[in-house]
Amino acid sequence: MNYILITGASAGIGEVFARQLAEQGNNLILTARRKEKLEALATELSSLHNVKVEILTADLATPNGAKEIEQQITKSSWKVNGLINNAGFGDRGSFTELSLDRQLQMIQLNVTTLIELTHRLLPNIQKTDKAFIINVASTAAFQAGPNMAIYYATKAFVLSFSEALHEELKGKGIYVSALCPGATASEFASEANMTDTKLFKAGAMTAEAVVKKSLRKKHKAIVITGGKNIFGVWSGKLSPRSVNRKLAGWLQA
Numbered sequence: 001m002n003y004i005l006i007t008g009a010s011a012g013i014g015e016v017f018a019r020q021l022a023e024q025g026n027n028l029i030l031t032a033r034r035k036e037k038l039e040a041l042a043t044e045l046s047s048l049h050n051v052k053v054e055i056l057t058a059d060l061a062t063p064n065g066a067k068e069i070e071q072q073i074t075k076s077s078w079k080v081n082g083l084i085n086n087a088g089f090g091d092r093g094s095f096t097e098l099s100l101d102r103q104l105q106m107i108q109l110n111v112t113t114l115i116e117l118t119h120r121l122l123p124n125i126q127k128t129d130k131a132f133i134i135n136v137a138s139t140a141a142f143q144a145g146p147n148m149a150i151y152y153a154t155k156a157f158v159l160s161f162s163e164a165l166h167e168e169l170k171g172k173g174i175y176v177s178a179l180c181p182g183a184t185a186s187e188f189a190s191e192a193n194m195t196d197t198k199l200f201k202a203g204a205m206t207a208e209a210v211v212k213k214s215l216r217k218k219h220k221a222i223v224i225t226g227g228k229n230i231f232g233v234w235s236g237k238l239s240p241r242s243v244n245r246k247l248a249g250w251l252q253a
């Protein structure tokens, strides 16, 4: 029996991945820190769609998080044919004023755990059919982001890493895709202290629309969601980096 592992499945984009994949008949392993939310979602999805839904609680902003997940999967002899590295957070503010600890935790969660889970689970994934990895990056990946310097840098890393891995694994039957949403309605904006920014005031996509496109296009190396965001990324390629980073800073001042 194959499973798809989703990190950050207790809310937002990760929860919607769980809902849409269960509806399509997939067995799931859901992970996040909030156990009650995962339990409620697992009970709901397994009874609604007749699929198996397992939960693993873990703090993935700690150095042991990915290893704990791998050990649980190995101990239970679960086969994983899909990995969605979705858990992540941002924090708005100047680099010098934001807490160093929180910024290091962001790198751990958004980057280090994502790489570690991917590396640890690939041998398991390689033994399955129709395998895929979706790494949730962001439109933030395409330029520097003053006032959210570390968050934008983590997403640039995720995009670059995912594109390279896409090329390395495409001949081996594993699709790797970097999902790049723009502003999306979830708990992210309040967690990142961004609800009053021009970026979010201009309107956010639904997580349902973001996930629907990601799953439909998971064979693509890069998936940008929303016409406005696609336009932003492509027009950014024609303008100087100095302009793009100033615009990003202005949108989240």
Ligand SMILES: NC(=O)c1ccc[n+]([C@@H]2O[C@H](COP(=O)([O-])OP(=O)(O)OC[C@H]3O[C@@H](n4cnc5c(N)ncnc54)[C@H](OP(=O)(O)O)[C@@H]3O)[C@@H](O)[C@H]2O)c1
Pocket: 007, 008, 009, 010, 011, 012, 013, 014, 031, 032, 033, 034, 035, 058, 059, 060, 061, 062, 086, 087, 088, 089, 090, 109, 136, 137, 138, 139, 180, 181, 182, 183, 184, 185, 186, 187, 188, 189, 191
């Ligand atoms: N929303 C946007 O505008 C937007 C735009 C572009 C990219 N993204 C990216 O999309 C991804 C999902 O974000 P979202 O919008 O769905 O945000 P969200 O609603 O805040 O959900 C974040 C998820 O990550 C989990 N998480 C956070 N810290 C964790 C930790 N230390 N250990 C384990 N799990 C943790 C949370 O679960 P617990 O709190 O239960 O642990 C939650 O399930 C992130 O990578 C984000 O950077 C979001």
